[in-house]
Amino acid sequence: MSAGETDVRPEEIQAAAIAGLLEGARHVAVGMVSPIPGTGALLANERSGGGTRVSILGSKKTTFWTNGGSELFDLAGRGRLDAFFLSGGQIDGGANVNLVGVGDYPEAKVRWSGSFGSAYLYFVVPRVILFRWEHTRRTLVEKVDFVSAPGTSEPGVHRPGGPIALITNLCLFDFQREAGRFRLKSLHPGVTLEEVRDNTGFDFDLPEHLAETPTPDADTLSLIRGPVARRIADVYPVFARQVFGIEPAAA
Amino acid sequence: MTVQHLADAASLAALVPSGARIGVTKGEQTDVPMAMALELVRRGVTDLDLVTIPTCAFPASGMMLDILVGAGCVRSVETSGVSMSELGAAPRFSAAVKAGTLKVVDATCPAVYAALQAGAKGQPFTALRGLIGSDLMAHRDDWAVVANPFEADDPVALLKAINPDVTLFHAPMADRHGNVWIGRNRDLLTLAHASDMTLVTVERIVDGDLMEDETLAPAVIPNFYVTALAEAPGACWPQQADGTTDLDAVRAYMSAARTEEGFRDWLAAHVFARPEAAE
Numbered sequence: 001m002s003a004g005e006t007d008v009r010p011e012e013i014q015a016a017a018i019a020g021l022l023e024g025a026r027h028v029a030v031g032m033v034s035p036i037p038g039t040g041a042l043l044a045n046e047r048s049g050g051g052t053r054v055s056i057l058g059s060k061k062t063t064f065w066t067n068g069g070s071e072l073f074d075l076a077g078r079g080r081l082d083a084f085f086l087s088g089g090q091i092d093g094g095a096n097v098n099l100v101g102v103g104d105y106p107e108a109k110v111r112w113s114g115s116f117g118s119a120y121l122y123f124v125v126p127r128v129i130l131f132r133w134e135h136t137r138r139t140l141v142e143k144v145d146f147v148s149a150p151g152t153s154e155p156g157v158h159r160p161g162g163p164i165a166l167i168t169n170l171c172l173f174d175f176q177r178e179a180g181r182f183r184l185k186s187l188h189p190g191v192t193l194e195e196v197r198d199n200t201g202f203d204f205d206l207p208e209h210l211a212e213t214p215t216p217d218a219d220t221l222s223l224i225r226g227p228v229a230r231r232i233a234d235v236y237p238v239f240a241r242q243v244f245g246i247e248p249a250a251a
Numbered sequence: 252m253t254v255q256h257l258a259d260a261a262s263l264a265a266l267v268p269s270g271a272r273i274g275v276t277k278g279e280q281t282d283v284p285m286a287m288a289l290e291l292v293r294r295g296v297t298d299l300d301l302v303t304i305p306t307c308a309f310p311a312s313g314m315m316l317d318i319l320v321g322a323g324c325v326r327s328v329e330t331s332g333v334s335m336s337e338l339g340a341a342p343r344f345s346a347a348v349k350a351g352t353l354k355v356v357d358a359t360c361p362a363v364y365a366a367l368q369a370g371a372k373g374q375p376f377t378a379l380r381g382l383i384g385s386d387l388m389a390h391r392d393d394w395a396v397v398a399n400p401f402e403a404d405d406p407v408a409l410l411k412a413i414n415p416d417v418t419l420f421h422a423p424m425a426d427r428h429g430n431v432w433i434g435r436n437r438d439l440l441t442l443a444h445a446s447d448m449t450l451v452t453v454e455r456i457v458d459g460d461l462m463e464d465e466t467l468a469p470a471v472i473p474n475f476y477v478t479a480l481a482e483a484p485g486a487c488w489p490q491q492a493d494g495t496t497d498l499d500a501v502r503a504y505m506s507a508a509r510t511e512e513g514f515r516d517w518l519a520a521h522v523f524a525r526p527e528a529a530e
Contacts, residue, residue, distance in 0.1 A: 033336060069279070070364035070368070108349055111340075113332045114330055114331050114332035114358075115331055115359045116306065119381055120360070121381075147384070148359075148387065149381075150384040153384055
């Protein structure tokens with residue numbers, strides 16, 4: 001690692017890892033309040049010379065729809081969305097996602113915002129990338145309290161889509177659809193396997209060779225800190241200020 | 252059918268009875284009917300069943316829903332998401348769910364759209380992929396799984412149509428005939444088709460006929476679907492006509508509404524003590 005790369009921020013490593021999962025995708029959509037996935041998707045867009053189209057929900061400037069809010073789901077149902085991102089208040093070892101709350105539903109000890117498009121997009125989008133920036137036993141649990149969207153489906157249920165990976169502040173997991181289980185893929189720099197085990201509430205498999213999540217090279221960093229940062233600042237100004245120290249361009 | 256041209260948001264809100272099923276859109280564009288919502292609070296309307304198309308998870312729309320819930324106007328919320336987006340959770344909504352005083356009918360965005368589209372077409376239900384195996388499905392008696400009659404071994408979800416009694420929204424402009432221009436915000440068109448009544452505040456009323464301009468007409472809700480409207484600039488506050496949101500106003504609300512007492516103080520200052528001239 002060169003001296004210049006020692007100040008690489010965790011968000012940049014995570015975004016670069018996400019971009020790696022998006023190679024070859026024609027169309028990637030980013031949901032609400034997802035700045036790091038948005039950064040990764042825009043990096044994939046820059047690297048592909050625009051070949052990977054990115055739609056960031058929440059603004060008409062960053063989406064192309066003319067048929068209202070249902071257009072995203074309609075185009076996904078027609079197979080025109082290759083990748084999407086989901087998070088959850090809880091995610092379990094079977095990749096079930098809970099966006100509703102903690103407790104015995106409909107009672108709630110904690111109420112979250114709701115399931116958004118998860119219970120549909122998880123079924124029809126081929127590459128769903130799960131993300132959670134608090135990797136603890138509170139968030140990565142053995143079994144979710146409420147299934148907003150199931151990680152796998154019974155045989156016979158129409159399911160061209162589903163989870164391919166889970167990225168956290170500690171590591172990157174692959175999801176094995178046949179087995180319905182996560183397999184650790186790489187540890188972020190400075191993180192140990194023991195730390196991941198201690199903070200994960202579910203069992204997961206280990207790969208033959210456990211890698212370190214790559215630190216972005218100089219070219220990737222200059223893309224992230226240049227055009228990607230400027231574009232993300234328009235959508236997520238608070239994030240861009242914190243991570244890249246830049247302000248949105250004047251309108 | 253003649254569109255009623257009313258004086259203000261209060262006159263529109265007066266047409267909404269307690270117990271009505273109310274449709275509102277997600278607030279991505281300048282469509283949040285805050286002025287009408289605050290008039291419902293002022294009137295003390297109760298037992299509303301809110302249907303969000305498909306969420307109220309932008310700062311202004313989340314705030315509007317939160318105020319209606321906190322003020323006791325709402326019996327149930329059918330939604331795929333309620334929050335103030337990047338600013339955080341909706342405080343009175345969260346408190347009401349925890350206290351068990353609000354019924355939440357949890358949905359997922361494309362199911363709301365599909366059911367609303369069925370309602371707009373006057374059909375009883377529609378089919379949708381996904382959903383099967385989720386706990387959303389398990390708690391909805393208006394969703395069902397059936398065998399696809401056209402394919403073997405293909406279970407598929409059916410959703411009962413959504414037809415709100417009343418739709419409320421704010422729009423950029425209308426003409427004197429009651430045609431309402433909505434830009435690319437086509438959720439409003441579907442919602443007006445599906446609803447029995449549509450009440451609209453507009454930023455401005457323009458001369459001429461919006462239906463006669465071929466570049467504008469495709470983005471117009473024809474007056475046939477509009478029950479009543481009023482010219483009420485700024486009625487989407489804290490959204491602003493330029494498409495931005497006054498986030499400081501939302502933050503101030505969220506800070507006050509962290510407690511029931513703070514919320515009551517906020518209502519006293521912003522709803523009950525608001526001078527008539529400011530409306």
